[in-house]
Amino acid sequence: MIMFKIKILQHHSNQYIFTIFQILTILFFIFNSYSLLSQDISKKTPIAIVFNRVGQKATIRNGENISIVYGTKIKPEYCYLAYSPGKSENEYIIELKSYENVFEEIGRLHSVIDSLNLYNKHQYIQDKKKSPDQTIKGDNIINNDSIHKINSNALDFINKVFNTDHSIFDATQPAADLKTLNKYLQQQNKSIDNNYKVINANKDKIEAIKQKIKNINWNSGSFDRLNSFFSEIDSLVAYNNLLFLQNNNLTETKAYLEKAIQVSEIKNENLNKQIKYLIGISLLALIIAFAVYFIYRTNKKFNNKLRIINEELNNSNLQLSEQNNLIQNQISQLSVLHFEKDKLLNIINKELKTASLYIHNLIPKPIFNQNDKISTDWIFIPSTDLGGDSLGYRWISKHSFAFYLLDVSGHGIGPALHSVQVLNTLQHKTLPNVDFTKPDEVLTALNKIFQMKDHNEIYFTLFYGVYDTETGLLNYAGAGHPAALLINRNGTMEHLESTNIFIGALPNYNFKFQTIKIEKPASIYIYSDGVYEIINPQGIMFTSEKFEDSLIENIEKNKLSLDCLFQEAIQYHKSPTLDDDYSLLKVEFL
Numbered sequence: 001m002i003m004f005k006i007k008i009l010q011h012h013s014n015q016y017i018f019t020i021f022q023i024l025t026i027l028f029f030i031f032n033s034y035s036l037l038s039q040d041i042s043k044k045t046p047i048a049i050v051f052n053r054v055g056q057k058a059t060i061r062n063g064e065n066i067s068i069v070y071g072t073k074i075k076p077e078y079c080y081l082a083y084s085p086g087k088s089e090n091e092y093i094i095e096l097k098s099y100e101n102v103f104e105e106i107g108r109l110h111s112v113i114d115s116l117n118l119y120n121k122h123q124y125i126q127d128k129k130k131s132p133d134q135t136i137k138g139d140n141i142i143n144n145d146s147i148h149k150i151n152s153n154a155l156d157f158i159n160k161v162f163n164t165d166h167s168i169f170d171a172t173q174p175a176a177d178l179k180t181l182n183k184y185l186q187q188q189n190k191s192i193d194n195n196y197k198v199i200n201a202n203k204d205k206i207e208a209i210k211q212k213i214k215n216i217n218w219n220s221g222s223f224d225r226l227n228s229f230f231s232e233i234d235s236l237v238a239y240n241n242l243l244f245l246q247n248n249n250l251t252e253t254k255a256y257l258e259k260a261i262q263v264s265e266i267k268n269e270n271l272n273k274q275i276k277y278l279i280g281i282s283l284l285a286l287i288i289a290f291a292v293y294f295i296y297r298t299n300k301k302f303n304n305k306l307r308i309i310n311e312e313l314n315n316s317n318l319q320l321s322e323q324n325n326l327i328q329n330q331i332s333q334l335s336v337l338h339f340e341k342d343k344l345l346n347i348i349n350k351e352l353k354t355a356s357l358y359i360h361n362l363i364p365k366p367i368f369n370q371n372d373k374i375s376t377d378w379i380f381i382p383s384t385d386l387g388g389d390s391l392g393y394r395w396i397s398k399h400s401f402a403f404y405l406l407d408v409s410g411h412g413i414g415p416a417l418h419s420v421q422v423l424n425t426l427q428h429k430t431l432p433n434v435d436f437t438k439p440d441e442v443l444t445a446l447n448k449i450f451q452m453k454d455h456n457e458i459y460f461t462l463f464y465g466v467y468d469t470e471t472g473l474l475n476y477a478g479a480g481h482p483a484a485l486l487i488n489r490n491g492t493m494e495h496l497e498s499t500n501i502f503i504g505a506l507p508n509y510n511f512k513f514q515t516i517k518i519e520k521p522a523s524i525y526i527y528s529d530g531v532y533e534i535i536n537p538q539g540i541m542f543t544s545e546k547f548e549d550s551l552i553e554n555i556e557k558n559k560l561s562l563d564c565l566f567q568e569a570i571q572y573h574k575s576p577t578l579d580d581d582y583s584l585l586k587v588e589f590l
Contacts (some may be wrong), residue, residue: 051096054079062090127137154184158260172270181261188254195243195250202236209233226240313463331377355416356382364392373469374401375588379562380581387529388415388460390423399469400437402426405585407528408460418458419450422450439464443500443511447479450502457503463496463526467589472520477513479503482532485525485548486516487555493548496524523588525551530580531565534573542572562586 026280049058052071060066070076074096161177209229216225238309360380367376376393388408396402406422408415428435431445442464452459463484466475476484478498500511527547534542550568554561562584570576 029269035266047499049094049518053080054096054098057093057095058084060092062092070095101166103452104105106262108313129308129363132459154188154257157181157184158256161260174271175262177260178264178268181264185254185261188250188257192250192254195247197507199240199243200311202240206233206236209236209564213492218259257295343551355386355413356372359390359416359423362392362427363390364394364421367393369590372590374467375590376403377562379565379584381578381583383411383578384579386412386416388419389530389581389583390419391526391583391585392423392427393585393587394427396429396436396466397551401469402436402466403467403585404462404464405481405528405583407581407583408461409458411580414456417457418450418460422446422460422462424451437475439465439466439475439513440511443477443479443503443513444509447503447509447511448507450504451507456505459502461500461502461528465496465524465526465587467518467587472518472589474516474518474524475513476516477511479511482527482529482544484527485551486518487523487525489519491555492553518589520589523586526585528579528581528583530582531569531584532580533580534569536572537574542569 018100021196035511046065048067049060049062050069050071051058051074053073068081070079075098076236078098080097082097085091085094085318086093121142148371157177157180161181209232213226213229306513318583363378363380364376366378367374369375378391379391382389389406389409390408391405393403394402404426407418408419425431425446426442431442432451432513434441434445436442443462446462450460462479462482463476463477463481465474465484467474476496477500478484478496479500480502481498483498486496494516496514496516499514501509532542532547536542547565550565555565565584566582569578569582
């Protein structure tokens with residue numbers, strides 16, 4: 001009968017495993033604390049999770065401050081926490097697991113191995129008492145020393161495997177022990193197979209001897225032969241019985257070898273898990289260290305850049321201070337210059353007003369029912385700058401009345417002086433060998449005198465007309481000027497178009513004039529482009545068509561006033577001053 005004895009695992013083994021488990025737990029909580037540090041968990045109330053039994057589970061969420069507490073019935077040295085993903089992305093499940101069943105199995109195997117060792121020693125002593133060197137004499141001889149030695153070595157190695165706790169820094173030894181255990185297992189299987197072969201061979205021998213006994217011819221020597229046969233049968237049966245005992249012993253040892261292999265595989269798997277955990281924690285620690293080093297290097301670079309920026313800012317502040325002082329000096333100088341400029345501008349504005357008034361005074365006064373033949377009216381409103389428009393009219397002879405309106409390109413003193421020069425030429429008839437009753441000769445002579453290339457690229461447009469009070473004929477010519485509007489006595493409107501280019505373009509241009517019969521009473525309106533090239537705040541131009549519509553509307557209402565037309569232009573422009581000169585001449589034929 002085999003006796004089993006419970007053997008408790010050595011205390012230093014448990015203490016070593018517990019120490020490794022504590023280190024792993026501390027490293028895990030260091031990682032968990034670092035990952036939660038950015039979420040300011042120090043301000044959250046810790047959630048306590050109490051584990052009272054193995055297999056108990058708890059659900060935690062990312063960002064929670066967790067405190068793990070073991071109950072009084074839990075043995076921390078046999079337990080560990082397993083983590084697995086939860087139902088959602090930020091959820092985890094903690095489960096309390098135990099190594100205690102593995103340790104109990106190892107203890108039970110220790111007791112079985114001790115019992116087998118005791119049995120082997122007992123069997124070996126009994127076999128030695130029977131035969132010090134041989135178990136059975138004769139042809140069938142078995143050496144029990146080798147069998148006992150194999151079993152003893154296997155059991156000693158199993159005991160060594162169970163009593164040895166490998167650290168994670170000696171990971172190759174458990175694999176080597178597992179290889180040795182498999183080698184002993186192969187030896188046990190081979191010995192058992194060989195013994196069964198011998199047993200079967202002995203059975204065949206016994207059957208052969210029994211057949212010989214049946215075939216004995218009984219004579220005086222038959223009993224001696226029969227005793228020899230029976231002695232050989234007894235020897236073979238005893239040998240088979242011994243082989244059966246050996247096989248039983250080997251089978252038991254084989255069973256515990258297989259169990260030892262299972263336990264060794266479990267220990268090897270646990271050791272591999274610990275190695276993986278250690279590698280993971282090491283990588284985590286390396287990542288943390290790298291992150292800390294990266295943050296340190298980044299902060300250092302940032303601080304260096306900040307220091308350089310501060311130095312540059314200080315230098316910039318010094319430069320700005322110097323520039324501010326310089327600017328203050330320049331502002332003082334500018335104040336003086338502005339004061340001088342204002343004085344000069346006041347003088348210039350006075351001079352411009354004087355010049356504008358001078359141009360305005362050059363225009364003849366309106367004529368009202370002169371000899372019941374001619375009546376004139378006009379409006380001339382210069383723009384903000386000194387303009388280049390001017391207009392005039394005069395009696396050339398007793399029955400010839402000339403009227404004209406010109407528009408010089410550009411604004412300012414140059415175009416204004418150019419306009420005054422042309423106006424004086426027409427007013428005083430200073431063109432030699434020119435008949436001022438013929439518009440084509442007047443335009444041709446002006447074109448020769450006022451060529452653009454000789455007058456700083458300045459040109460002008462002109463409408464010139466001569467009315468004969470006796471014949472009622474109107475001779476007119478336009479040089480690039482807007483069409484004059486003739487309102488007949490029946491209220492119809494005719495356009496007196498310009499058929500010539502502007503004055504100053506080509507030196508030898510052949511100017512032409514046109515003639516029209518005036519049906520009195522009638523009126524003609526001559527104007528510059530400033531009366532319709534008016535833009536409102538939305539960027540839309542007034543246009544000549546709108547000006548004509550406004551003119552007809554005022555005539556139909558019998559309240560035509562040139563000032564009314566100008567007020568409509570101001571209303572459209574949304575400003576009391578226009579961008580160009582507003583020049584409009586009205587001549588009535590009575």
